[in-house]
Amino acid sequence: MKIVPFEMERWQSTWENSVDYNLSESGVQPIPLRELLRDEAATERFLDHPLAYSQGNGTPELRSEIADLYRGATPNDVLVTTGSSEANLLAMWHLVEPADEIVVMLPNYMENWGLVQAFGGNVTPLRLREDRKWQFDPDELSSLVTRKTKAIAICDPNNPTGAVMGDAQRKSLLDAAWDSGAWLLSDEVYLGAEREGPRTQSVWGDYERTLIVNGLSKAYGLPGLRIGWIVGPPETVATLWGYHDYTTLAPTYLSDRLAQIALARARREEILARTRSILQRNYTILADWIRDHGSLFSYIPPTAGAICFLRYALRINSSDLAWRLLKEKSTLIVPGDHFEMDGYIRIGMGDAPAYLTQGLERIDALLRELRAEKGKA
Known part of the structure; x- marks a missing residue:
């Protein structure tokens, strides 16, 4: 390859x-680690953790905290990965076969743009327009997505523009996915990093064939933990865990425990x-x-x-x-x-x-x- x-x-x-x-x-x-742990007693407890293997798909405790971010989700809907980059890799590895058509929002982080091509797929660009305040044209999306479209990959909030998808764009996206039966892959790693306005709404829960990618690197200021995740249908998540066996195998024991602290609701x-x-x-x-x-x-x-x-x-x-x-x-x-x-x-x-x-x-x-x-x- x-x-x-x-x-x-x-x-x-x-x-x-x-x-x-x-x-x-x-x-x-x-x-800083000391700030995340907060007090001397918590630091001492943390230092007693063994440097062991952790559960491959993430501990039940961590997957429960992640599931709590998504309405109706359960720990079985969650796979913990080594950063959101691995989550994107696993999703595209599973979804893309040679000659598959994948609609990719551009500009974006460009990982999925490269992965589609690496796995032999064809990228169909969905362009964000500066004259639309970095929104795409819903009519253009409708013309790009067909019954041959395997997946639609978006990044919301968007990197590099910092734009959040508008209501009309969201509706057209879900309509296009429903009409075509395509998978919807949503990179939401900047969700929670809103400078102004309300928290961005995840597309989770609006369409069954959806995979959400997120992690702790951007909105949470914890890139060194290398904790990401995929949220999706339980059967698909179980399949992706098998792909994960061939990549990083498991999150680190310490990162999993620190992520549990960071994702506790109040914290x-x-x-x-x-x-x-x-x-x-x-x-x-x-x-x-x-x-x-x-x-x-x-x-x-x-x-x-x-x-x-x-x-x-x-x-x-x-x-x-x-x-x-x-x-x-x-x-x-x-x-x-x-x-x-x-x-x-x-x-x-x-x-x-x-x-x-x-x-x-x-x-x-x-x-x-x-x-x-x-x-x-």
Whole structure:
């Protein structure tokens, strides 16, 4: 099997730990272990856990906490994975056969875009439109989905735009799935990371052939636990557990126990409130910075996620811009090329205010040099 290079992950994995300022990250500041455990007694109890294998599909306790997030779900509807990336892999591995037609929302994280092709399927793009505030056209979706469509893959809230799917789009999505019998694969890893507005509504419970992918990396600020999950029909989840046997086998024992702490109902609401507070605080910094640049940048304010997707008015390829910023200013952003959208950049805003401000100052320094170069040309 030939894989399609996952350009954004290659870019981030290669450079994110060696730059001075990583503004490519789409989550918020990670929660320290001591803060998650909270008190000395809990820390001591945690240190007594054995470094053992954990249950392959996730402990019943953790699957119960995850099921509580979805109306009517039970632990049998849940498979715990090593991050949401593995969840997407398992779902696509199971769903896609050679020549299958898969409708994929674009732009998105691009993992599913690559996986469909790797497994021999054909990607049919469902484009989000900037002139629709990063919503898709329901009529276009209706024309794309046919009885041959095996699955529809969405990302809501969306990465990289931060948009949340509108009511008309949601209705058209469910109608298209019902009419075609296609599977609906919904990546909801930014659900709970809303900067403003209500909590995004999961598509779970509206259509039987639905698989939900989520995890603790983004909205919960716990990427180091590498805990993700799939929620779906029990028979399908049981099948996916068999695929999981060939990948990571089981979540780590300690991560499973820490995830139980984070997802306990009262605690998870505290964590999501922390995330919203970080986003509201830092978006003000980023929005002021964008405004100070006048017509250089244009954008639709993100509703969710620690990300902002900016169109820029410079005559330079987005990957070239990101490369110069990396090599000359030791600052990492994500070029729009990684979403097949040159002319845009994605900036992460989830870190400490001083860190974000200093990273933006590095971008300013490069912008000044680009303007000076243009003046000499």
